[in-house]
Every structure is written in structure tokens, then in C-alpha cells.
Amino acid sequence: MPASPTAPVVSVRPVVLPAPGRGQDLQVRVSAPAAGDHLPVVVLSHGHGWSMDGYAPLADHWAAHGFAVLQPTHLDSRTLALPADDSRTPHIWRIRVEDLRRVIDSLDVLEAALPGLAGRVDHDRLAVAGHSWGAHSASMLLGARILDAHGRPGQDLSDRRVTAGVLLALPGTGGQDLSPFAAEHLPFMNPAFEFMTTPALLVAGDKDDSPLSLRGPDWFTDGYHLSPGAKSLLTLFGAEHTLGGVAGHQVAETTDESPERLALLQQFTTAYLRSALTSGDLAWPDARAALESAPPPPGPDRRQAGRSAGLTGADRLDMTDVVDRHALGPQVAYEVVEADPLGGAPLDAEVVDVELGRGAGGPGPPEGGTAKALAGATSPCRLPPAGSPVPLRDRGAPGSRGARGSGAPAHPRAPRPGATAVRADRHCRHGRSRTCSVSPWSRAS
Numbered sequence: 241m242p243a244s245p246t247a248p249v250v251s252v253r254p255v256v257l258p259a260p261g262r263g264q265d266l267q268v269r270v271s272a273p274a275a276g277d278h279l280p281v282v283v284l285s286h287g288h289g290w291s292m293d294g295y296a297p298l299a300d301h302w303a304a305h306g307f308a309v310l311q312p313t314h315l316d317s318r319t320l321a322l323p324a325d326d327s328r329t330p331h332i333w334r335i336r337v338e339d340l341r342r343v344i345d346s347l348d349v350l351e352a353a354l355p356g357l358a359g360r361v362d363h364d365r366l367a368v369a370g371h372s373w374g375a376h377s378a379s380m381l382l383g384a385r386i387l388d389a390h391g392r393p394g395q396d397l398s399d400r401r402v403t404a405g406v407l408l409a410l411p412g413t414g415g416q417d418l419s420p421f422a423a424e425h426l427p428f429m430n431p432a433f434e435f436m437t438t439p440a441l442l443v444a445g446d447k448d449d450s451p452l453s454l455r456g457p458d459w460f461t462d463g464y465h466l467s468p469g470a471k472s473l474l475t476l477f478g479a480e481h482t483l484g485g486v487a488g489h490q491v492a493e494t495t496d497e498s499p500e501r502l503a504l505l506q507q508f509t510t511a512y513l514r515s516a517l518t519s520g521d522l523a524w525p526d527a528r529a530a531l532e533s534a535p536p537p538p539g540p541d542r543r544q545a546g547r548s549a550g551l552t553g554a555d556r557l558d559m560t561d562v563v564d565r566h567a568l569g570p571q572v573a574y575e576v577v578e579a580d581p582l583g584g585a586p587l588d589a590e591v592v593d594v595e596l597g598r599g600a601g602g603p604g605p606p607e608g609g610t611a612k613a614l615a616g617a618t619s620p621c622r623l624p625p626a627g628s629p630v631p632l633r634d635r636g637a638p639g640s641r642g643a644r645g646s647g648a649p650a651h652p653r654a655p656r657p658g659a660t661a662v663r664a665d666r667h668c669r670h671g672r673s674r675t676c677s678v679s680p681w682s683r684a685s
Contacts (some may be wrong), residue, residue: 384435
């Protein structure tokens with residue numbers, strides 16, 4: 241993807257916002273390009289322990305590409321040294337969300353604090369972003385809710401002023417998916433994503449195996465698979481929780497430092513934000529279309545490109561546009577998945593391989609396992625049996641590629657001529673979650 245022009249970045253810190261009842265005022269860093277008008281806004285929430293001074297690889301990059309970036313320091317920051325037994329500690333997850341809303345409420349104050357910025361910010365084009373706990377905080381403004389001990393959704397903390405989100409390593413569902421430590425100490429990690437309707441890009445690493453969950457890396461894709469509306473999923477193959485180094489360059493927490501992977505993340509998040517916040521902007525579809533001409537990376541087979549359909553517990557049929565994973569340099573692979581409401585001309589696909597939480601006509605597999613069913617698949621998701629037509633859509637939008645799969649190498653169990661092979665990835669889990677996705681796939685050469 242070609243780089244867009246960059247501008248010098250100016251910033252000011254700390255800008256202190258009064259925060260009655262918080263225990264201490266809210267400190268914010270404001271960064272923006274030195275020139276340009278009608279700048280869209282990104283409010284960036286840091287991960288656990290960090291502060292407004294972290295995440296320079298993202299904040300500086302976004303600001304250099306035309307965004308005003310606002311970074312609050314939450315109470316869990318190491319710079320504040322809040323004692324573990326502080327009475328606010330159990331409520332920090334909620335205070336974090338209030339911090340983000342306070343920043344949005346104070347846009348006039350914040351832009352006036354940076355010399356030369358006043359009057360250059362477009363308050364109507366606003367996104368939230370976050371990494372890890374910061375993604376959890378940001379997701380609340382997009383509509384996610386916290387379930388109580390009885391499974392009842394809590395207060396709606398969404399903010400209509402926010403029109404898009406970028407959620408990096410967003411923690412997944414709670415309950416039986418949590419490790420014993422997380423279940424005991426982090427009960428707020430029990431989100432209900434079915435209310436998260438605001439468009440968002442989610443980014444996950446396929447090597448992000450969190451000690452907070454028993455599920456493994458797919459836990460970080462729950463926000464995509466379990467939420468309605470327009471969502472995109474960018475999977476970075478080989479990436480761990482820090483996604484190549486999002487918190488900073490050469491920081492101790494980074495376990496998978498990769499300048500190439502980080503550059504890819506910068507490019508794709510910037511493209512998404514531009515298109516999400518600017519009507520008619522083609523940066524995101526152009527970025528996805530650019531993957532078409534990139535060579536596939538070396539390595540083992542992974543889920544490949546095509547179309548998909550997902551069935552939710554509410555019987556809502558969503559379409560998923562899957563872009564081939566490709567490489568940026570020799571060690572970076574990724575996959576983009578984009579969901580849209582059903583529409584357009586239907587296509588036919590043939591189910592040739594189904595992986596479900598429960599197999600056809602038999603008991604479910606061990607926890608975390610899968611069962612294959614090639615005919616008569618039955619599950620809470622009500623997937624069609626093998627060979628049944630699956631309605632797919634040709635989006636026809638700028639950057640879309642229509643029907644996929646015809647040029648891919650044949651899978652050993654290929655479908656009938658002219659059909660697209662599909663696979664149902666396991667997203668049916670015991671309990672509340674009842675979402676399946678069916679994705680066309682092929683075998684890499």
C-alpha cells in the first residue's frame with residue numbers, strides 16, 4: 241500500500257482536565273499535524289499500566305497522517321502508582337470509560353491547549369481506539385456492555401458522538417472462557433458484544449495466548465464474531481499481544497518486536513480511520529485491494545480468501561469479505577475479514593468441511609476442541625448440511641472483488657465446478673455465544 245503524505249507533528253502534555261469524584265484530575269496528551277484543517281479526532285486508550293506517553297508508534301503516525309490524537313492517562317497507569325487496595329481499584333474499568341467520555345466532552349479545551357490547533361478540529365468526525373484493556377474501554381463507547389454475575393447486561397455506556405473504533409487485542413468473552421485468576425480478580429472482563437453496533441476494525445495476533453483466558457488466541461476475535469454491524473478483522477500471523485510493538489519502540493513489554501509488522505499495522509489502521517471518518521474516502525478499500533497483487537507468504541496453510549456467511553442466535557445473516565493473507569517483507573502475514581449486512585446478488589457455495597463446537601448427531605468435543613461434520617451438520621448455529629447452497633453476496637462496493645476462489649489452487653476435497661469451497665470455523669461455544677462463520681478457503685501453494 242503506498243504511503244500517504246506525512247506532516248510534522250506537534251504535541252502538548254499534560255493538559256489537565258478537572259475530574260471531580262475521580263480522586264485526581266485527568267491528564268491528557270494532545271498531538272496533531274502542524275498544518276491542515278478539519279482534522280478528524282482519535283481518542284486513544286492505553287493498555288494496563290501505560291500512560292499518555294505510550295503508544296507513540298500509533299499516536300505519532302496517526303497525527304502525521306492528519307488526525308488529532310488525544311491520549312488520557314488512566315488510573316491504572318504506573319505513573320500514578322495507585323495502591324492495589326485503593327477503593328477505586330475495582331471500579332477502574334468504569335472510570336476508564338468515563339475518562340474517554342470526559343476527553344470527548346472537553347474537545348474545545350484540549351484543542352485550545354495546543355498552540356495553533358484551535359479551530360482546526362472537526363468534532364463531528366470522532367473515533368476511539370485502544371489496545372488490550374484500552375480496547376476493552378473503547379469498546380464500551382461502541383456499545384459493548386458488561387454482564388453481571390447472572391448474565392444480565394449492565395448499563396449502556398455507548399456514545400453516539402463516536403462513529404468508528406480501532407480495537408487492538410480486544411479481550412473476549414468472560415464466564416467459562418476466563419482463567420481462574422481472571423475470573424477471581426477481573427470480573428468486569430465479561431463483555432456482551434451483541435450490543436456493539438458501531439463500525440470498528442479489530443486487530444488480533446494469532447500467537448496472542450493470554451493467561452487471562454483458557455481459549456487461546458481466538459479469544460481476541462470474539463468482538464468481531466459476536467458483534468453486529470459493519471466490522472473488520474485484521475489478523476496478524478505470528479503476532480503476540482503487543483502486535484509487533486504498538487506500545488513503543490524497544491519497550492520491555494514487547495515480546496514480538498517486528499518493525500515490519502508494526503509498519504503494516506500503522507498503514508492499515510490509518511487507512512481504516514481515513515475511510516471510516518471521511519465520506520467517500522477510498523483508503524481502506526484501496527488498501528485491501530492492494531493485497532490482491534502482493535505475493536502470498538511462505539509457511540503453513542492458513543485460512544484463505546473468499547466470501548462467508550455467519551448465522552447468529554438472532555438469525556441475522558451477515559456477509560464476510562475475506563481478503564487473502566499476504567506478506568509485508570519475509571516474516572509478516574495477515575488476513576483481513578470485513579462484515580456487512582446481507583444484500584446484493586446471491587452466489588452459491590458448497591460446504592465441503594465444517595468444524596463446529598458440536599458434531600453432527602453426536603456429543604460435543606472436549607472443551608476447546610472441534611468436531612468435523614461433512615453431512616447433516618446440526619448445532620445451535622443451524623449450519624446447513626454439506627452440499628447445501630449458502631447465500632453469498634457480491635458487494636459491488638469500491639475495492640470489493642466480487643466472487644472469490646476461482647483462481648485459487650484446488651483443495652484436495654474440491655467442490656463442484658464453478659462453486660466456491662467454504663469452511664465453517666468454530667465459533668459455536670457452549671453457553672451464551674452462538675455464532676458461526678462460514679468462510680471460503682483454499683490451500684496455499
